[in-house]
Amino acid sequence: MLTPLQAAQRQWVSQVILGRCLARFGFDYPDAGPQPTATSTALTTYSLLSRRYGVSDPDSVRRWGYHEPRGDSTGGKQTKTLLLAGLSPAEQKVMTGFDPATKRPAVSYEGRKIPPNGCRAEPDRALGAEPSPAPGTAAGKTRAANVVDGLVTRLKADSYQQSLDDPRVVAAFKKWSSCMKRSGYHETDPMLAPGKFLSSPSPRPAEIGTATADVSCKARTNLIGIWFAVESEYQDAAIRRHSGKLAEIKADLRRETANLTSLLSHEKNNTRD
Amino acid sequence: MGLKNLCARVAVIGSSAVLASGMAIGEASATSTNIDYWSTSTAPVRCARAMCLYYSPGAEGAIWQNGLSGAYDLGYWSFYDDHAPNSNSSAGAGQAVRNNAASAENGSVNCTMSIYVYPGGYGDVNVLDPGRGGNLTSGMRNNEASVNPEDWASNAGWCQ
Numbered sequence: 001m002l003t004p005l006q007a008a009q010r011q012w013v014s015q016v017i018l019g020r021c022l023a024r025f026g027f028d029y030p031d032a033g034p035q036p037t038a039t040s041t042a043l044t045t046y047s048l049l050s051r052r053y054g055v056s057d058p059d060s061v062r063r064w065g066y067h068e069p070r071g072d073s074t075g076g077k078q079t080k081t082l083l084l085a086g087l088s089p090a091e092q093k094v095m096t097g098f099d100p101a102t103k104r105p106a107v108s109y110e111g112r113k114i115p116p117n118g119c120r121a122e123p124d125r126a127l128g129a130e131p132s133p134a135p136g137t138a139a140g141k142t143r144a145a146n147v148v149d150g151l152v153t154r155l156k157a158d159s160y161q162q163s164l165d166d167p168r169v170v171a172a173f174k175k176w177s178s179c180m181k182r183s184g185y186h187e188t189d190p191m192l193a194p195g196k197f198l199s200s201p202s203p204r205p206a207e208i209g210t211a212t213a214d215v216s217c218k219a220r221t222n223l224i225g226i227w228f229a230v231e232s233e234y235q236d237a238a239i240r241r242h243s244g245k246l247a248e249i250k251a252d253l254r255r256e257t258a259n260l261t262s263l264l265s266h267e268k269n270n271t272r273d
Numbered sequence: 274m275g276l277k278n279l280c281a282r283v284a285v286i287g288s289s290a291v292l293a294s295g296m297a298i299g300e301a302s303a304t305s306t307n308i309d310y311w312s313t314s315t316a317p318v319r320c321a322r323a324m325c326l327y328y329s330p331g332a333e334g335a336i337w338q339n340g341l342s343g344a345y346d347l348g349y350w351s352f353y354d355d356h357a358p359n360s361n362s363s364a365g366a367g368q369a370v371r372n373n374a375a376s377a378e379n380g381s382v383n384c385t386m387s388i389y390v391y392p393g394g395y396g397d398v399n400v401l402d403p404g405r406g407g408n409l410t411s412g413m414r415n416n417e418a419s420v421n422p423e424d425w426a427s428n429a430g431w432c433q
Contacts, residue, residue, distance in 0.1 A: 015383055030383070051395045066393055068421075081422075082382035084313060084404055085321035095382065096404065098314045117312075120382075120404055150308050150407075153399065157410035160390070160397040195392030195418070198345040 001049075001152065006257060008036040013263050014123035021119035025094045025109055030082070035267065052160075053224045054190045054214065061211035065203030066194035095120050128252075128259045151245055155238045163231035172226045179217035185210050190218065307400035308407030313378045317357045320380035320406070324420045326388070327376045328352050328365025330408045334375070335366040343421040346392045347371035375414050378406035385423040388413060394421040 002010060012032050019029035055061050060069055084092060093099050093106040097118030106114050115122055163169050173189065180187045187193045193214060197207035218224050239246060311332075313320050319336055326347075328334030335352035344350065348371035354363045365373060379386040379401040390396035390413060399413050400423070409417060 011385065018383075049398075051393075052397065054395055068394060081323060081384050083321065083323065084380050084382055085318075087382070092314075096312065096314045098312070100314070100318070103316055153308055154410055157397055157399070157412040161412040191391045191396055194395055195346055198393045 002253070002257070005036065005038055005040075006260065008040065009264055010127070010260055012036050013260065013267060014127075016267060017123045017126055017263075018119055021115065021122045022091070022094060025112060025114075025119075027091050027094065035264065053227050054194070054218070055211055056215060056218060056224055058212065058215045061215050062208065063203075065207035065211040066197050067203045067207075094118060097121065126259065126263060127256050151242065151249065155235065155242065159231050159234040159238060162234045163227060166230050166234075168230050169227050172221060172223045175221040176217050176223045179220055180213055183213040183217065185213050187214070190214055190223065307402060307405075308377070308409065309402050309405035310407040311405070313380055313404050313406050315406075317360060319355060319357045319360065320378040323379060323381040323384060323422065324386045324388075325378040325380060325406075326352075326370055326374040326417075326420070327378075328368065328373060329361060330375045332376050332378055332406050333360045333362075334364040335362060335368070337370045337374075338380075339420065343394070343419070345394070345419050347374075347418055347420065348392075371418050372415050374409060374417050376406065376408045377401055379403055381422075387421050387423055388417050389419045389421065390416060392418045394419055 001007075012035060015029075015032040019032065022029045050056075055066060063069070084095065087095060089100055090109065094109050094114055095118050097106055097114050097116060097120075098104075099106040106118070108114055115125075176190055177188045187210070193210060197203070197210070200207075203211075319325065319332060320338060322338040324343075325332075325336060325338040327336055336355050336357070337347075337350055337352050339350075348369055350370045352365045352368050352370055352373065354366040356362055374388070377386075377388055377399070381403045383403055385403065386401050387394070388399045388401075388409065390398075396418075397410075397412060399407075399409050399417075401407060408414070
């Protein structure tokens with residue numbers, strides 16, 4: 001997978017490219033902000049997979065409990081989420097390359113040619129990523145009731161479920177639960193404990209106490225180490241079974257990250273000029 | 274043990290997998306890292322919010338949709354019939370959203386959305402890029418508990 005920094009950079013450059021494309025047609029788009037760096041707040045506080053095995057950082061839970069850490073710099077910042085349904089029909093046409101009124105591909109807007117699949121597809125083209133099916137094509141109309149795309153996503157999902165059922169992980173959960181009980185907390189499943197506390201907008205002492213004990217017991221029982229090793233075994237086997245396709249994906253990744261690096265450098269130079 | 278420390282430990286024990294932590298083998302385009310399959314512009318267009326879950330695969334069946342703040346426990350909501358044409362939109366209406374979803378759509382333009390196995394954004398995850406829809410993985414289907422915008426991916430702090 002992309003590293004968290006690469007993923008954030010990919011998202012950032014995608015928003016820059018999308019905004020620039022919309023601007024060519026006269027539409028405004030929110031400023032993407034500064035280019036992400038390794039010290040960007042969002043990266044230092046959270047990443048997509050950091051809570052796969054529950055909480056694990058003693059410093060974080062002492063402050064946040066089971067709540068998602070929030071960087072100070074994002075506190076109070078107004079969200080600028082844009083919904084496709086909230087855009088004007090004209091902007092939807094340019095965004096997607098599909099006319100919601102005629103239900104057909106949109107070729108141009110006010111005399112200017114719309115890129116294939118709209119401005120939304122420009123970032124994927126710039127990165128050399130595989131485009132999604134066009135909404136007006138047969139593939140786009142087929143919602144494929146029995147298909148799940150994303151090989152790596154599927155392999156990760158399978159290994160996760162397999163590891164949860166593995167007797168070694170089941171035994172580790174039991175040892176963790178015993179440790180929690182000795183600490184005065186009655187919890188049987190480390191992945192269900194957080195849900196009991198998240199109805200409050202911010203962490204309270206009981207939550208922080210439980211989460212702190214949770215992390216401590218994980219360390220004492222080596223729950224995460226065992227779980228990680230068990231899941232890795234299942235993933236190793238899956239990697240061997242799918243080695244050909246994963247090699248293709250890896251080659252695609254190398255190309256895409258090279259394109260990403262080039263785009264980021266170009267944007268940095270543009271900012272300096 | 275934090276996941277960052279675990280990375281070093283994995284190197285020591287020689288594990289080569291680590292798809293879970295994303296430290297080893299890479300993924301390329303968005304289509305291998307997430308469940309993106311169709312465009313949300315595909316008719317009938319049902320998703321008017323950032324995150325939409327459906328009782329049935331292929332964005333069919335009853336619907337649930339939410340804003341951008343995420344939902345830490347989908348057990349608090351129920352699917353409803355939006356009477357969308359050709360969608361069997363009454364299937365599952367009235368049932369709890371938690372552990373009953375089969376597909377999802379991201380109706381935002383600029384935020385990645387994720388669905389998690391456990392409440393609060395914990396556990397395995399299915400990810401959707403803006404403007405995309407897809408069927409949940411077999412481990413997530415009828416086994417999902419929370420949804421979250423991925424603010425880590427938005428440097429401008431948009432998606433919270």
